[in-house]
Amino acid sequence: MAGNPARRPHAIMIPYPYQGHINPFVSLAVKLASHGFTITFINTQSVHRRISHAQTGAVRADLFSGARDSGLDIRYATVCDGFPLGFDRSLNHDQFVEGLIHVFSAHVDELISNLADSDPPVTCLIADTFYVWGSDIARKFNLVYVSFWTEPALVLSLYYHLDLLRKNGHFGSQAKRKDMIDYIPGVGAMKPTDLMSYLQADDICTVVHRVIYRAFEDVKKADIIICNTVEELELSTLSALHRKQATYAIGPIVSGFSNQGVATSLWSESDCxxxxxxxxxxxxxxxxxxxxxxxxxxxxxxxxxxxxxxxxxxxxxxxxxxxxxxxxxxxxxxxxxxxxxxxxxxxxxxxxxxxxxxxxxxxxxxxxxxxxxxxxxxxxxxxxxxxxxxxxxxxxxxxxxxxxxxxxxxxxxxxxxxxxxxxxxxxxxxxxxxxxxxxxxxxxxxLEYAVTSDGSSEKNFRVFMEDIKANIKKKAGVAFDVQDQTIGHLWAPTAVKQTIVSLSSNLN
Missing domain, CATH: 3.40.50.2000 (Glycogen Phosphorylase B;)
Structure with missing residues (x-):
């Protein structure tokens, strides 16, 4: 992949296979593609089947065909998550998550290998932070690794500093300290009851805990972290994270306003x-x-x-x-x-x-x-x-x-x-x-101002794209002839403003 010059950045995007992760990934894919990126979006076969059935009752070949018809270079692929389609992933939650840790990466590895001759070449991996193998895959294929955190920066920072919570006895301790947590960089004092449920649990050896331990070591190997939040709302937390790694707040990535008609729902929707x-x-x-x-x-x-x-x-x-x-x-x-x-x-x-x-x-x-x-x-x-x-x-x-x-x-x-x-x-x-x-x-x-052309999230997004290109050039020695050519009706600040005006007229 490294030997071929890239005409434009080509990012593989892999969301965690849950509804709350799929939605922002789809919206981000559309936004990146509208700014000149080639995207290969990967769903698990199970997720693809559920979305297709929720929309039409039948399995569709490609969920992004409508986005491509509008001029976006978004390609679509599905990959096995390691389980048969009929396997109940909800009922057998722990077994399913074990598969995501130990089996799923092999299927992703094979798919990326099959994309070796794609045009333009794949140069970047944007994976959900909860995957534990993102850095290994990226390193094997010499890809820029972007970890996409779909939750607030506060939650990211608490997981990121799990060692401090352990050291101070607020996690993994039989003492169950109840005093305020006031030592996380960039985070104000907070109660232990405000921690995520997994950090309040008595049993810290579950499969989900193993995901947390491995994923938040892996994220520290990412070239870039992006967060679905707004800089002004979590400024000190984001600043502290950015001092450790390149971390950009590019939210709000709100579904429904930016996905260009790409189906994301895992269930059939009623019209209220x-x-x-x-x-x-x-x-x-x-x-x-x-x-x-x-x-x-x-x-x-x-x-x-x-x-x-x-x-x-x-x-x-x-x-x-x-x-x-x-x-x-x-x-x-x-x-x-x-x-x-x-x-x-x-x-x-x-x-x-x-x-x-x-x-x-x-x-x-x-x-x-x-x-x-x-x-x-x-x-x-x-x-x-x-x-x-x-x-x-x-x-x-x-x-x-x-x-x-x-x-x-x-x-x-x-x-x-x-x-x-x-x-x-x-x-x-x-x-x-x-x-x-x-x-x-x-x-x-x-939030509204953050996504305008002069807003923090839009500025961060532009810096994020340039950071990707700089990292690709550093890793692969390639340059880009692509320019930032935003398609007018997708994610343009004027379109966002029109949406805001429409909403405000209804809500004020």
Whole structure:
């Protein structure tokens, strides 16, 4: 690969095979391609099959054909993740993750080998930070290695400095220290309960922990780290990381505004628009606990459901059949659907950004997944936070404590319907609601400006692209005749501004 001159940078992109990782990867692929990169996007065969079936009920050959029709050089490939298509990756989660550690890289290796004669040559690997083998693959094929972190910089920094948490007894210690964590570079003092769930766990020898240990050693070997966040929101954390490695904040990468019609959903989507159109502005609470909410108990769902009914507000509730941590299908309380009396709409999945940007939506009861947080800020919808696992507890800290754009669902040891009712009313009406809305408007303006031509994320993105080219030249000794030729309707600042104006007219 190194011997051939490249006409343009050619990046292979490999997202982690979960919904929350696929969405920003697709949007970033479109953005890079609209700036003159050739992209080969790799999905697992299982993910490809699920997305295809969710859209059409049949397997499509290429999810990026529409993007190519618009002039983008995005190629598409699928690779086996090491398991048969019929294997239940959710039910057999630990076995699946073991495969991603030990087996998947061999299939990726083979695919990249088969791309050796591609035109232009492959020069860069952009892989999800949670893959443990990115640096090895990149080194073998002499590729620039970009680690794409799809969560906030705070979470990245905490994992990155796991050695400091161990040393100070806030992780991996039987003492279970409860004092403030105030020694992570660039990170303000925080409670141990604001750590990611895996860093609060008693058992730290699980397969997920082994992924964390290996992945966050591997990321330190990356040539570049990019984060789906905004510099102004996490300035000190990003600055501290950048002093160790080249780290760029290029967010918000918000799905729905930038993917050029590329299908990403792993489930069929219901259209909530007609129902929402019948409701007054800001009268509907959107409720969703994300794409991976298996840690929810039936009792918690019952209390939330009853609190919703007691609150008297309109709501759209996304409830997947596998939302609870058991095989029981009847996880809603008896009489709940009859009690909704036209106030509620229950769907298994929907286009989240399309729903929360609707003027009828006044609040979001969320698990605090990072994509959900960014989309909520973008749409200026304040949050009620109900974190379940992983980074969601740390994201809640940003939302509630740092940016003050949301509230906790539960301040007690367990969820009770009266508190659910109280918190919903607090968010949806009254003076307190206006305070949250004013706060999220300010944070939203920060995101909006970041993606304009003079904004921090757009500037960082341009530096990031030049850094890739410089690293390719250093590794492979090639130069580029490609210029930054942004296709006007894709990711151009004017298009982003038009989207902002359209949203603002609905939401103000």
């Amino acid at each position: 628009t007609p129902w929402l159109d019948s409701k007054p502005n800001r009268s509907v609470l959107y409720v969703s606990f994300g794409s991976h909410a298996h840690t929810t108990s039936k009792q918690e769902i019952w209390e939330i459901a009853r609190g919703l009914l007691l609150s008297g507000v309109n709501f759209v509730w996304v409830i997947r059949p596998d939302i609870v941590d058991s095989d029981e299908a009847n996880f809603l309380p008896p009489g709940f659907e009859n009690g909704m009396k036209g106030r509620g709409l229950i769907v298994q999945w929907c286009s989240q950004i399309k729903v929360i940007s609707h003027p009828a939506i006044g609040g979001f009861l969320s698990h605090c997944g990072w994509n959900s947080v960014l989309e909520s800020i973008w749409s200026r919808v304040p949050l009620i936070c109900f974190p379940l696992f992983t980074d969601q507890f740390t994201n809640r800290k940003l939302v509630v404590n740092d940016w003050k754009i949301g509230i906790n669902l539960c301040d007690r040891a367990s969820i009770m319907r009266d508190e659910v009712e109280e918190k919903i009313k607090y968010l949806m009406s009254g003076e307190s609601s206006e305070e949250l809305r004013n706060a999220i408007k300010e944070v939203s303006r920060t």
